[in-house]
Amino acid sequence: MTLVKPVSAERLPDLLKRMPKAELHMHIEGSLEPELMFALTARNGLSLPYADVAALKRAYVFGNLQAFLDVYHAGTLVLRTEQDFYDMAWAYLQRAAADRVLHTEIFFDTQTHTGHGVSADTVINGLHRACVDVQQQLGVSASLILCFLRHLSEEEASEALEQAMPHLDKLVGVGLASSELGHPPEKFTRVFAKARSLGLHLVAHAGEEGPPAYIWAALDALKVERIDHGVQAMKDPALVARLARDKVPLTVCPLSNLKLRVFPSLAQHNLGAMLQAGLVATVNSDDPAYFGGYINENFAQTFAALGLTAQNAFQLASNSFEASFIDASAKRAYQDQLAELFETFE
Numbered sequence: 001m002t003l004v005k006p007v008s009a010e011r012l013p014d015l016l017k018r019m020p021k022a023e024l025h026m027h028i029e030g031s032l033e034p035e036l037m038f039a040l041t042a043r044n045g046l047s048l049p050y051a052d053v054a055a056l057k058r059a060y061v062f063g064n065l066q067a068f069l070d071v072y073h074a075g076t077l078v079l080r081t082e083q084d085f086y087d088m089a090w091a092y093l094q095r096a097a098a099d100r101v102l103h104t105e106i107f108f109d110t111q112t113h114t115g116h117g118v119s120a121d122t123v124i125n126g127l128h129r130a131c132v133d134v135q136q137q138l139g140v141s142a143s144l145i146l147c148f149l150r151h152l153s154e155e156e157a158s159e160a161l162e163q164a165m166p167h168l169d170k171l172v173g174v175g176l177a178s179s180e181l182g183h184p185p186e187k188f189t190r191v192f193a194k195a196r197s198l199g200l201h202l203v204a205h206a207g208e209e210g211p212p213a214y215i216w217a218a219l220d221a222l223k224v225e226r227i228d229h230g231v232q233a234m235k236d237p238a239l240v241a242r243l244a245r246d247k248v249p250l251t252v253c254p255l256s257n258l259k260l261r262v263f264p265s266l267a268q269h270n271l272g273a274m275l276q277a278g279l280v281a282t283v284n285s286d287d288p289a290y291f292g293g294y295i296n297e298n299f300a301q302t303f304a305a306l307g308l309t310a311q312n313a314f315q316l317a318s319n320s321f322e323a324s325f326i327d328a329s330a331k332r333a334y335q336d337q338l339a340e341l342f343e344t345f346e
């Protein structure tokens with residue numbers, strides 16, 4: 001383990017902001033800010049069931065994951081054209097760059113949109129164009145992960161994969177999102193095997209609200225390389241040992257867990273315990289427009305609540321590059337930038 005110099009509590013927030021990092025768990029539809037939602041509503045000649053931005057924001061109080069997903073789904077209805085998807089992704093990518101995100105792996109789904117008449121081509125082409133532009137204009141690398149919706153059937157997931165086939169070169173992997181309880185990973189064994197045979201990386205949400213058994217199944221039935229959330233793993237010592245032994249990354253989203261009441265307060269979040277247990281945890285924003293902040297806000301609030309240190313910060317950022325699907329030489333270059341900041345930071 002690389003040991004880093006201690007940093008005072010006063011200077012730590014600045015270090016967190018300036019720290020190079022990768023974001024590995026962010027749903028692009030969850031980055032749609034109320035202001036852009038209203039702008040797209042007007043541009044597309046649609047209407048929203050909220051009078052204004054303030055009224056919409058008042059609806060952002062959630063009792064659990066499903067309550068959030070219902071509001072989130074309503075927000076996706078304003079996305080109609082390729083330019084809408086481009087504009088949403090571009091807005092997120094600019095925010096990410098401002099937070100010193102050097103690399104991001106963006107979740108999106110097509111099933112939500114094809115379900116109301118927008119083609120998978122429209123979605124993927126708009127998002128991909130923003131990823132190309134951000135690399136050229138801001139030097140941020142961005143790739144796309146197609147999430148299947150687990151409340152729908154495996155057949156529907158297979159159809160979504162089929163529709164994405166002409167765009168395989170624009171995807172780095174597939175994932176599994178939406179309502180977790182009652183929809184165990186095993187349901188998607190065949191479509192994940194197909195995605196793997198196509199050379200795609202595999203990730204899945206597991207252990208956000210669901211039990212440790214869902215994390216075991218994501219690993220053993222789906223053969224995923226990363227677990228999204230995974231905070232419930234800490235209830236199962238044998239699972240913690242497995243995740244630590246195999247260095248399976250966990251993409252943790254503290255503000256999401258707070259807003260969806262997975263933990264009653266950030267001070268009770270188990271991120272510190274995960275690091276202590278030797279897990280390859282990372283910090284991410286999940287749905288930043290809904291949960292009160294982008295990645296740096298997640299770092300700032302979580303570090304303050306849990307009293308985490310510069311050593312923890314280095315570990316989390318280093319884990320984010322290690323856990324990413326970029327090639328080994330890019331990983332080394334990012335790790336070097338990270339090490340340099342920690343060596344020179346006063």
Ligand SMILES: Nc1ncnc2[nH]cnc12
Nearest residue numbers: 027030177178205286287
């Ligand atoms: N936190 C979350 N869990 C599952 N599916 C999601 N889709 C968007 N955010 C999600």
Ligand SMILES: [Zn+2]
Nearest residue numbers: 027205228286
């Ligand atoms: Zn998520």
